[in-house]
Structure formats: structure tokens, C-alpha cells
Amino acid sequence: MSRIIRKLHLSLVLFLFLTLAACSNSEPTTYSSEPQNMQQNLMNEIIPVYDAEEQLIVELEHYGAISQTDNGFIYSKLSANSDESNFEMEYYHFDFSQNQSTKLGTIKNWVYEAHYDTIYSDNHIYMLITTGNAYNFDETKNYLYDIDLEEASMSATVLENTSVPYNSMTLTGDKIIIAAPKKGRCCIYEYDIKIKSIAMIKEYLFDRTINTGDAIRHISSDNQYLYLLRLNMATEANVKLYIDVYDFDFGLINSIDITAAVSEGVTNTDGANIELRQLVSHFFVNNGYVYYENFSSTRALFELQPFNIEDKDSQIKMKQVADFDAGFFKAIDSSNENRLSVYFEFFENIIYILDTDARQMMQHPFFVNEKRYSITYMTQNSKEDVLICMGYKHPSTGETLPDRIYAVNLSELH
Numbered sequence: 582m583s584r585i586i587r588k589l590h591l592s593l594v595l596f597l598f599l600t601l602a603a604c605s606n607s608e609p610t611t612y613s614s615e616p617q618n619m620q621q622n623l624m625n626e627i628i629p630v631y632d633a634e635e636q637l638i639v640e641l642e643h644y645g646a647i648s649q650t651d652n653g654f655i656y657s658k659l660s661a662n663s664d665e666s667n668f669e670m671e672y673y674h675f676d677f678s679q680n681q682s683t684k685l686g687t688i689k690n691w692v693y694e695a696h697y698d699t700i701y702s703d704n705h706i707y708m709l710i711t712t713g714n715a716y717n718f719d720e721t722k723n724y725l726y727d728i729d730l731e732e733a734s735m736s737a738t739v740l741e742n743t744s745v746p747y748n749s750m751t752l753t754g755d756k757i758i759i760a761a762p763k764k765g766r767c768c769i770y771e772y773d774i775k776i777k778s779i780a781m782i783k784e785y786l787f788d789r790t791i792n793t794g795d796a797i798r799h800i801s802s803d804n805q806y807l808y809l810l811r812l813n814m815a816t817e818a819n820v821k822l823y824i825d826v827y828d829f830d831f832g833l834i835n836s837i838d839i840t841a842a843v844s845e846g847v848t849n850t851d852g853a854n855i856e857l858r859q860l861v862s863h864f865f866v867n868n869g870y871v872y873y874e875n876f877s878s879t880r881a882l883f884e885l886q887p888f889n890i891e892d893k894d895s896q897i898k899m900k901q902v903a904d905f906d907a908g909f910f911k912a913i914d915s916s917n918e919n920r921l922s923v924y925f926e927f928f929e930n931i932i933y934i935l936d937t938d939a940r941q942m943m944q945h946p947f948f949v950n951e952k953r954y955s956i957t958y959m960t961q962n963s964k965e966d967v968l969i970c971m972g973y974k975h976p977s978t979g980e981t982l983p984d985r986i987y988a989v990n991l992s993e994l995h
Contacts, residue, residue, distance in 0.1 A: 622659040630675075630968075630986045633993045635950060639680065645670070646696030647970075647986075648706060648915055649962040650730065653677050655706055657694075660687065668692070668715075674730055677988070685728055686735035688712060692721055693746040697863050700752050701915035701962070704730045705774070707757060710737075711746035719744055723761065725772060725779070738779055742768055747860060751802040751917060753829045758807060760800045765789050767797040769809075771831075782831055785811070792817050799864030804918050806834065806890065808866040810873075812858065820854045824866065826890050835890050839883075842899035843873050846881040863911055867922065868937040870902070878907040882924070884940070902935070902942055912959035912967060921991060923967055928955045932969075932994060945994040953982060965991040 625644045631637055645657040653676040660669040670691035673682045688710060695709035706728040713721030723746065724737040740748065743761040750759040759770040769783040787794035792814055799810040807827040814820050822843055826834045840857065847856045856879050863874035869888035873881040882902045889895050905926075912923040924933040932945045947956065947969060958970035967989055973982040 622661050622663055624663065624665075625658045626984060628984050628986060630988055631949075633987065633989045635987075638677070638988060639675065639682075641673075641675065641682070646694055646699075646913075647958075647960055647968060648696060648699040648701070648708070648913070649960045649966065649968060650674065650701050650704075650706065650915070651962050651964055654960070654968060655685075655699075655728065672728070672735065674728075674733070683733050685730075685733055688726075688735075690714075695746070695748050695750075697913060698749045698751070699913070699915050700750065700757065700917075702752055702774070706730065706915070707750070707752075707774075709740075709748045709750060709759070718746060721746060723748055725750070725757070725759065727774070727777070736777075738772065738777065740768075740770065740779075742781075749799045749864070751800050751807070753802050753807055756829070758800060758802070760797045760809070762797075769797070769800075787814075798822070798861040801864050801866045802917055803867045806866075807831070808864075810861060810864045811836075814858070818854060820857045822857060824871070835893050837885070837890070837897055839871065839873075839899065842871070842883045842901070843879065843881045845901060846873070846879045846905070865911060865914075865917075865922070867917065867919070870922065870935065870937055871899075872911050872922075872924075874910065880905050880907060880909045882909075882935075910959075912961045914961050916963040919961065919963060919965075921961075921965060923959060923961045923991070925956045925959050927957060928972075930955050932956070932959070932967075934991060934994075947989075947994065949987065951982065954985070957984070967991060 625642045627640055628643045629637055629640045641656060642658050643656050644659045648655040653674055655674055657670050657672050660671050663669045668691040670688045672685040674685055675682045690712045692713055692715045693711040700707040708726045710726050711721050711723050723740040723743045727736050740761045743763050745762040748761045750757050755775050757772040761768045761770060765787055767785045768781050770779055771782045772779045785795045785797055787796045796812045797809050798812050801808045809825040811823045811825050821838060821840045824837045824839055828834060844853055847853045856877055859875040859877045861875045865872040869885050871883055884900045886898045886900055908927040910925055910927060920938050922935040922937060930946055930948050932947050934943045953973045954971040956969055957972045960968045969987040969989060972984045
């Protein structure tokens, strides 16, 4: 799993770091339920899924990221028609209650999936997916995919005026708000999941010739507000990060300067401004807690105190939950309102659970019988189930063990 995730990110990140800006009309080909092609593509891996007692649940042929649903998970694999220069990605839903996989569809010329912002709602999965030429992002198209799990089908809506695969989104009621970057600007879209319509509602501009302006680095929401993480550069040396807080009608409520809180996690102080300018891979706000993770080395998990966003004159303090290094990650969460927020340290055996109501962080060790395995990736759903991806690589010899996944409820951690 860790090998695959890093491979998916590598080519994209190399391009993204060269692009400071934060931000086609033909539909990609999709097919609904078809018999699974049993001919394995050698670029896939066979990955076993176990329960907390280490009983084998299923073995899957798999490539890419995993997104949890409330009764299973979405996974993908490369079809037998794929090769190193042309990916044809098949998507499946594994249902624990039925112990079987259902094919959802196929995406040709697949380039990238923004797995960090997948949304699960009302038996639908929403994904941001890029297709086209992986070696030239000017020849790609970005889509919002709606996966109907009940109908086992996929449909796509094109994101106009976008040329960069890095997109982020969040759910507010029956609307999906999408931050879609393009060189020199970022468009904010609103997608109505009921009537399946999309409209651009806001635009941010950045002058790449003199490196000044505003760029949206990511987007988040909870059951109260919509949050836009905004990079502002008045000059090359004057770099700030803000959380712009909106109501669900996109009325601005407050702008909170979080530059100092994020800067505490910057390890390379000589390049602090450059680090703050990096593209952001994960941004999460819920019940007064903020998690920030960029594509470089900075991580921050802090609490806004007091969490009185609507009082623009209040002095909001930012209390760090703990000090973490570049190996600290938040579990990918397809729901944005979970009371418990799950974190882990890459290639360690510790799971952190942040209770946003009790305002406390708990630590739980997680080991399996083969003690060399450690955590490489995690996801969670709204029922406090987690998928724990584990792997092993010897630091000197390079010896590896096959990746595996554990399906565990948080109540089973001790």
C-alpha cells in the first residue's frame, strides 16, 4: 500500500512544486457493472484484508488508494489493457456484509485520483479524478465523479477552466464545494448533488510573474461553517496563511491568520516562507481543531481557543495539540463531521484518536503477530471503523513483506 501511494504522488508532486498558483467537454468513458476481468495486470498487487483477530476476510487485486464507505470500501485496479504509459482504471466496491466486490466502472486514460478529499454521503461516493496525458498536464481534464453504490454506476461532471490535477472539495448540506486550481487563478465551484448542476461562484487570482496575490490551498467544512485555506503573498518575503470562514451561503464571517501556528511545524526555518508556500495535501477543520499537512515536511495540529469564529474582535489563540514530525498523518476520512479524528505515524505502530468533544488525544499501540509490520496508511468512516494498511521494509537491506490491510473498529483498540 505505501509503495503504491508514494508512486501515485511522485509524478504529481514534482509538477505541483513548480506551480505556485492555487488554483473539453467530452465525458470519459465509463461502464457500469460488468464481470470482473480475472487476468491480472502485473502492476497491481494482491493484498489481503484481515479482521482484528487476524482472520482473513478477502484477498483483492489492487492498485491505488482506498476510500471507506459505511459498509465497505472503494478500491481500484489497473485493467489488463493498461501499461506503463496508459492507465485504464477499474473501480470496485467491497461490501463486508456480503463479502463480495461489485464492479462500478472503468476510467480510460486515468492519471490521478485526489483520494485525500473523497466524500461519502447517502450511499454515494464523490471523487475528483484526472484523465489525459500524465506527462503534460495541459492535456488533462479534471472531473467530479459521482459513484452510485446502489446502482453500481459512475457518472462524471467536467470541471471547466482547470489544468492542474490538484483539486480539493468538501460537502455542505446537499452542495459540494470544490477548489479547482489553474495556473494564475483558483476557481471555486458549487455542485448541487440533487440536480447534478455545477456553477463557479468565486475566483482568486495570483500573479505568477511577481509572486503576489491569493491562492486557495485547500478547503474543509463541518456542520457549522465552510473553511478556505488561503495563501496570501503581499511580496515575495511576506507570506501568510489564513482560514477564511464562510457560512453555507458563501457569506464571509471571519478571516483567521494561522501563519504562526503552521510555522511552528516548519523544520527548515531558513526556508520558512518557501515551506508556507507549498501546496497542501490535507486540511481539516472540525469543532475548533485544525489539521494542516503539506506536500513537503510541515504538519500542524492545533486548537482554536476560544472557538468563537463569529466574533471578529475576539483574540483567538492557537494551542498546539502536540509536536509531530513529517511522518505524522491524518487518516483519510470520507465524512467531515466525525467526533473522533484518527491519526498515525508512518512506519510506526501508534494510532492517535482525538476526541473533539472531550478535547483530548489518546494513544493506542497497534501490533499484529508479525511484529515487523507497521502502519503505512489509514482510512476511517462514520461508524468508527478504520482500515489500517501495514507494510515492512528493512532500512538497510531493502527486504520487504507483502502489504496487508486490517479492518478494525476503534472500540477494538486497547
